[in-house]
Amino acid sequence: MPPLLRDALPFLVLAVAPVVATLAGADWLVPVFTRMVVFALAAMALDFILGVGGMVSLGHAAFFAVGGYVVGIGSQHVAESTPTPFGLPGWDDLLISLPLAFTVGVLIALPFGWVSLRTRGAYFIMITLALAQMVYYGLVGLTSYGGDDGISMWWGRNTVAGAALPNRLALHFLCLGLLVAAFVVLKRLCAAPFGRVLDGARQNEARMRALGYRPLPYQIGAFALSGGIVAVAGALMANVDEFVSPGMGHWTISGELLVIVILGGIGSLSGAVWGAVVLLGLEEGLKEITEHWPILLGPLLVVIVLFARGGLTGLLDRLGSRRTQGGDDAGGA
């Protein structure tokens, strides 16, 4: 399959499927597709540091949850007409909550990245996991924001520039627009000097240093950018579910994001979209078969890891490699 089609196809699916569902009178299906978009956004940000930068983070759920809480906390203060801790008024407009989620995500990811990048390999995986657990317990401890139970946004989702979103489809296309924007920006970044240095450091850090680069600021920067984008995804998720809880920061979400990246194929960015569509679709399908669906999904993941290397995009590239010699350089971590 030609690379352009490979990249565009999952976006097309996510644009067409909810419209078809709505026309067919099954508009309750729309949030299922919106979830795919949101998880694709978060997974794509993870793929950026994982595939290009070689950083295996098992802690990205922390940023996801933080983004969700930016929306939840802001709108709770608006609904209850109480000032936020620093005396500022609450916020419940996406034009404020999305940039705010991005900023908070970046600000948390900076120190996390700095600490985690003191180490490499398995240490890095475990430390990102532990830091995310810290955030998780921190959120559980927020008793004025529901503690364990989180915030149920019965007052509804955020407005856009003061106007309420007319329906689920509008929210879906807003999310999809952000996903496309993130894809374009990250793809450009990969090709820019910033991305080349990251990629070089993944392949051989010592050589990058010998060339006169200090990889660490690039790596911390990429980690922070990734954290910010994942926080935006979390903020969108809060608007889809109209609910936030510490569960958004549970470590299984971090695991799920990694699964999406691997399933789609590391380092291709569009693979994250493929992965989200297939994994979340698979989950929905298995839920139809049995309530004990993880008992099927678990072994399936093991089989995928053992036998399907390179993920879905790798598979698609191989299908098209008869004409175009060799595929993308999708490296391991």
Place this chain on the structure above:
Amino acid sequence: MLLFLEQLLNGVQLSVTLLLMASGLTLVFGIMNLLNLAHGSLFMVGAYVAAWTTGVSGSWLLGLVAGAAAAFVTGIVIELVVMRRLYARDHLDQVLATFGLILFFNELVRLLWGIRPMRLDVPEALGGFVEIVPGAPYPLYRLAVIAAGAAVMLALAWLVQGTRVGMRIRAGSVDREMIGALGVDIGRLYTLVFALGALLAGLAGVLAGPFLAIQSGMGEPILILAFVVVVIGGIGSLKGAVAGSLLVGITDTLGRVYLPKITDAGPALSSMLIFLVMAVVLAVFPTGLYGRKS
């Protein structure tokens, strides 16, 4: 002062549970270079089988043996079926495959024993209290757990430092290709080490069972604490696992008792405390207290 002593002992008892978990993790990592997220599932299997066996037979001791044995056998099976295909893979693949195993085991126990948590009571013979200092009764069972954990760790130290198998294990952690070339059957050695780690995890699950609700997913919080221990101590180092588990177990327990008395944010802060400790340790020693310098 009495409260402090009591909580210090509680901290040591948590340390023992963590040490049993962390020693298995660190051995498996040090020798096979395998990052095993499913180690917590073996903890869960041990606790579940012990609770079920004790419930059916009425014998706590039988439960202990059954729980440890079940974890041991489960360890052998997943090593043969899944793990040995992962040794040559990168950590990312290992994380994913073992993540899949967690999903499987968490759902399997729900399928077998239902969603309601099970209980494992303290054995009757150890149900009493002892006065450690006059006027301070302390549960006998908790003391017994500390003693049992210490005994198991001494046995493990003897196995690793004082026997031929242990020599091979240590050699394997230094250079596995070389000991293969010297005629040691690496495949069997790996299975043995993995099963040993599983046995320790199962034992930890049984011993800690009376303090926990035995339910699906119970292994992951303890697994993550064990990761913190391994990272603080240095991956692959048993000495580091001992130091790390004492540091984490005692800090966590004392933090939960004393921080809420100092500040309103205490409950949240005390849950975050050990992760802050870990961040500080890593900022100073990037490969942990006893880790190999890269």
